[in-house]
Amino acid sequence: MITVKLFTKLNDKPDLKKVYLGFEISGHAGFANHGEDIVCAAVSVLSINTANALTELTSNTVSIQMNEDGYLKVLAKELDSYGELLLDAFALGIINTYNDYLNEDNNNEFINIKFEEV
Numbered sequence: 001m002i003t004v005k006l007f008t009k010l011n012d013k014p015d016l017k018k019v020y021l022g023f024e025i026s027g028h029a030g031f032a033n034h035g036e037d038i039v040c041a042a043v044s045v046l047s048i049n050t051a052n053a054l055t056e057l058t059s060n061t062v063s064i065q066m067n068e069d070g071y072l073k074v075l076a077k078e079l080d081s082y083g084e085l086l087l088d089a090f091a092l093g094i095i096n097t098y099n100d101y102l103n104e105d106n107n108n109e110f111i112n113i114k115f116e117e118v
Contacts, residue, residue, distance in 0.1 A: 020087035022075035029110040
């Protein structure tokens with residue numbers, strides 16, 4: 001199972017919207033064999049593209065840790081509006097992917113999403 005941890009901080013604006021500061025990905029989906037796992041591929045594309053976009057398309061300072069075992073952690077202390085938009089888009093994509101693979105009991109056997117305030 002892939003575990004996705006979304007790092008958030010409480011917004012001090014009146015809308016009280018969560019502000020995402022990063023994410024951590026670990027594990028493997030187990031949806032299909034290696035090279036054929038579309039759930040793993042979806043999470044990989046979303047996470048790697050977001051990490052690349054944050055570093056290449058914005059002036060935000062972002063800490064990135066990754067290894068070849070499927071682990072990726074992306075975290076910033078602060079983000080400008082572009083960085084916030086990229087992480088909002090990442091969260092939207094991950095949550096939609098999670099919802100796309102719910103079973104008949106409304107559980108997901110491939111992705112687990114957690115939220116952690118930092």
